Amino acid sequence: MISTTPALARDIDGKAISAQVLDEVREEVLALANQQIYPALAVLLVGDDPASHVYVRNKLLRAKDVGIRSLEYRLPETASQAQVLELIAQLNADPAVNGILVQLPLPASIDEQAVIHAIDPIKDVDGFHRENVGGLVQGIEVLTPCTPSGCMRLLLEICGDLSGLHAVVIGRSNIVGKPMATLLLQANCSVSVVHSRSVDAPALCRLADIVVAAVGRPALIDASWLKPGAVVIDVGINRITSEFGDRLVGDVDYASARTVARAITPVPGGVGPMTIAYLLKNTLIASQLQRTARLDGALSVSAPVLG
Numbered sequence: 001m002i003s004t005t006p007a008l009a010r011d012i013d014g015k016a017i018s019a020q021v022l023d024e025v026r027e028e029v030l031a032l033a034n035q036q037i038y039p040a041l042a043v044l045l046v047g048d049d050p051a052s053h054v055y056v057r058n059k060l061l062r063a064k065d066v067g068i069r070s071l072e073y074r075l076p077e078t079a080s081q082a083q084v085l086e087l088i089a090q091l092n093a094d095p096a097v098n099g100i101l102v103q104l105p106l107p108a109s110i111d112e113q114a115v116i117h118a119i120d121p122i123k124d125v126d127g128f129h130r131e132n133v134g135g136l137v138q139g140i141e142v143l144t145p146c147t148p149s150g151c152m153r154l155l156l157e158i159c160g161d162l163s164g165l166h167a168v169v170i171g172r173s174n175i176v177g178k179p180m181a182t183l184l185l186q187a188n189c190s191v192s193v194v195h196s197r198s199v200d201a202p203a204l205c206r207l208a209d210i211v212v213a214a215v216g217r218p219a220l221i222d223a224s225w226l227k228p229g230a231v232v233i234d235v236g237i238n239r240i241t242s243e244f245g246d247r248l249v250g251d252v253d254y255a256s257a258r259t260v261a262r263a264i265t266p267v268p269g270g271v272g273p274m275t276i277a278y279l280l281k282n283t284l285i286a287s288q289l290q291r292t293a294r295l296d297g298a299l300s301v302s303a304p305v306l307g
């Protein structure tokens, strides 16, 4: 008997693909250690946001796994902006620190933009500084935001060459939506960005070969938003509390979407691990950029060079 059950989308395994990226990082860390170079990442967490605590813990654990030195800084919810800026100034000046990550969101009393732009762009492993954002838009090699970089790697694994494909990015945040659209454009996609003011977002989305969802709305996108055979990257990580306990869901209704899509990232286990892998990759890139800048005489070195 011929089965009429529709084929379900293939899962895009972010754990397995991030493990490959982490292996590449580990190998490079070993090669650098042979030259007495030890890249280091400083992570600053301000306040008590429970999700941020989990993310930071995971970042530090992975850094340790691949042999990258990490320095953890915690400030209370009541910390002043001046305290945060003072710490960043110290880390900027410390040649033993190659990457600086300030976990977002920051407490409401602190100006997030002021903090992001206080980080030396050459140590901005998040790629959020306007200098790195500008470089990204102009196609200059810079430190690129980690989540979009991770999504691109997933897409390259699934689709290979993306030239000519129509990609729809849902969401226009500085962290994901805007840099994601820029990277897709650089990969020769036709790109649409759908957002809260878009007219008939599902209809726009149905035109897409590639959908990247980054809106922070649990299970917003279902099968009715998708063209058959679309590749779906779900960046959302939304915590849902019910009588059965807490669980994480993406911005995409996974069960519905996989009846129409060709491939889809699960939540958890899709994009999340890629973000951390690319943070560590960026730490190595930052360390390399700093060594090159020192050789070019663009950075003054007043202490022994560690990374």
Ligand code: GUN
Pocket: 101, 102, 103, 104, 105, 126, 146, 147, 175, 275
């Ligand atoms: N909060 C949510 N995502 C991110 C990220 O990629 N970097 C930082 N620094 N904070 C975040």
